[in-house]
Structures are given as C-alpha cells and as structure tokens.
Amino acid sequence: MTFQTWWLFFGAVFLLSGKPGPNMLHILARSVRVGLRRSLAAMAGCLSAVVLVLVASAAGLSAVLLASPVLFDGLRYAGVAYLVGLGIRAWRGRDGALDVPGHTGSPAPVGLRRLYRDGLLIGLSNPKLLLFASAFLPQFVEPARPQAPQFAILIVTFAGAELFWYGVYALGGRRLAASLTRPALRRAFDRITGGIFLGFGAMLLGTR
Template sequence: MNPQTWALFFCAVFLLSGTPGPNMLHVMTRSLRFGLGASLFAMAGCLSAVVLVLCASATGLGAVLAASPNLFAGLRYAGVAYLVLLGIQAWRGAGGVPQVGTGPIAPSAGGLFRGGFLIGASNPKLLLFAAAFLPQFIDPAADQGLQLTILVATFAAAEAFWYAVYALGGRQLARHLARPALRRLFDRATGAIFVGFGLGLLAGRP
C-alpha cells in the first residue's frame, strides 16, 4: 500500500473514530457509571463487533471490486458523499453528548461485553464505512486482501485508542461539551474537517 494513501486513511479514520458516536458514548457511560475496569469489557465488545463487521464486509467487497471496476468508482464517489454528509451533520450539531449518571451495580463481564457488541454491530455508520469508504483507499491493481487487512487493522487500532481516551477522560469531555459555546465550536470544526477530507479525496484521485 502506498504510504501516502495509508497516511490519508489513518488521518481520516482517526478523526472519524474520535467523533462522539454510539460506540464512544457507550464506552464513556460504562466508565462513568461502573468504573474503568468494567468499561474494558464494553470496549472489547464494541471492538469485536467493529472487526467482525469490517472483516465480513471487506471479504465480500474484495470479490465485488475485482469483478466490477465501475462499481469501484461508484463506491469511491459514494464515499466522498458520505464524508461530506458526516460533515454537514456534525456542523448542524447532530448527536450531542448525553448527561450520564451513576448506576448501582455493574453488570457481569459477559453482560458488558454483549452490550458493547450489540452497540457496535448495530451502528449504521460502520456498515456505510465498510461499503463506501474503504474502496477509496484500495488500488485495484495491487493485492486487495493485503490492503484490506492493513485498513481494517488501522481502523481497529484507532478505535481502540479512542475507546481508552473516552473511558479515561469521558467525565471531563462530557462536562466541556455540555457547554453550548464549546459544543458548537466542536461541531463546526469537526464538520469542516470532514467536508475538507471529502473534497480533498475527490480532487486528489482520478
């Protein structure tokens, strides 16, 4: 895989993973309510779902892309549109950080894992990511299996990093983002960056 392509993918994924969404907010609330140790099982559930869905999607995606170069191009443009849509949604402030309380007793390790897995597997953004975003970074003339493996591993590593950040710093993040002015600034900065990534990909690839 071209190092520049991987670097661009990493930057986009790092930002995408760090944006508050179902997985990150779930991990944050588990940490706030039941402690960091309990949140580790929720993290494992979310990450397992992410890797499973991406691997399953990537396996079928590689065969489809090899058989249909036109579909490859179509998915690339769909991915650009997806990034721009995420930017617009972020700019408008969709998906704020909820207020979280404290729960009396932590669920079992299995219950925490299952909860995280269900949250991760039911996240529609993950399915859209696998179908519309990954193809933009794949060279059809190179080994697609190796490229997909690298991309999935990169995404999983970025997710795991942000799980830890949200679990450790979730209380401070939620407190700051509860302030309307900071939340608005965060939303607009994130939205502008997403749109910039989308337009950059559109302009930089044939």
C-alpha cells in the same frame, strides 16, 4: 498501498473515529458506571463489532444488504429497538450501579459478559456502518496489488484508531465520575445519556 495512501487513510479514520457516536457514548457511560478497568470489556465488545463490520464489508456482504431492502430494514429496526431500550434503561438509572464515591445504588454490578455483549450490540446496531465501510475502504486499495493484505492493513488501522478514542472517552468518563457524587448530578447524567441514546435511535429510524 503506498505509505502516503495509508497515512491519508489513518488521518481520515482518526478524525471519523473520534466523533461522538453510540460507541463512544457507551464507553464513556460504562466507564462512569463500572470503572475504567471493567469498561475494558465494553471496549472489547465495541471493537469486536467494528472489526466484524469491516471484515464483512471487505468480503462484499454489503451487496446483500443493498440487494435486500427488507433485510436492511429488519436490521435497522432491530438496531433502533436496542438503542431505544438502552436509552430507557439509562434514563431510569437502571443500567448498573454508578461507580462513584458514596453511591449505594440498588442495581447489581454489571457482569463482564454483559458489558462485552452490550458493547458488541451497540457496535452492530447500525447497518449503515456496513454500507459506509464498503464504500470507504476500497478507495484506499490499489486494484493492481493483492487486495487481502491491503484490507487487513486498513482494518487493523481502523481498529487501532477506534481503540485509541475508546481510551480517551473512558478516561474522560472516569474524570466525570468524580463529579457525580450528588444524587441530582447522577440523575442528570442518567437523563442526558438516556436522551442521547434515544436520539441516536430516532436518527437511525429516520435513515433510508
């Protein structure tokens, strides 16, 4: 892999990773609710999912999904159910107490293990990511050279771009949290994030 090829890949994944999606919304919402430091556990969960998907695509596991529509649909429906459940929790304000000044919400603080688990499941909720990665990564791999080191470089680069944007969204969440001191604004935040997660679930349900 040449430096020019790597640079082209980095530019593409940097732009792709920065697009608002379930992972980025989850990081932003977690930063608002539990604080920047504790949201690191959610970032670790999302990043673990991304790396697992990229490794799986490099190993050719996407062919299994393509060969088994039943398996793909099963994973898709599981992802839809999780996103919808998360959206309902967020809509009802039951996704953990908000970490904002003066807030004394009844939900108990969210543990680090759950923060990591939720981030991991969010990242794994869309099986189409595996198919996308399997089609995207090989375009930047030179067949004449050893492929494993090239895939490793691409995966590390992708993970680094994701992590950068996680930090950006988390910092944005902390700035947003300072504005959510009024109950009406907190309820609006719950409704908006919940509605977006429900929308992501509906979009995943409609994919084929």
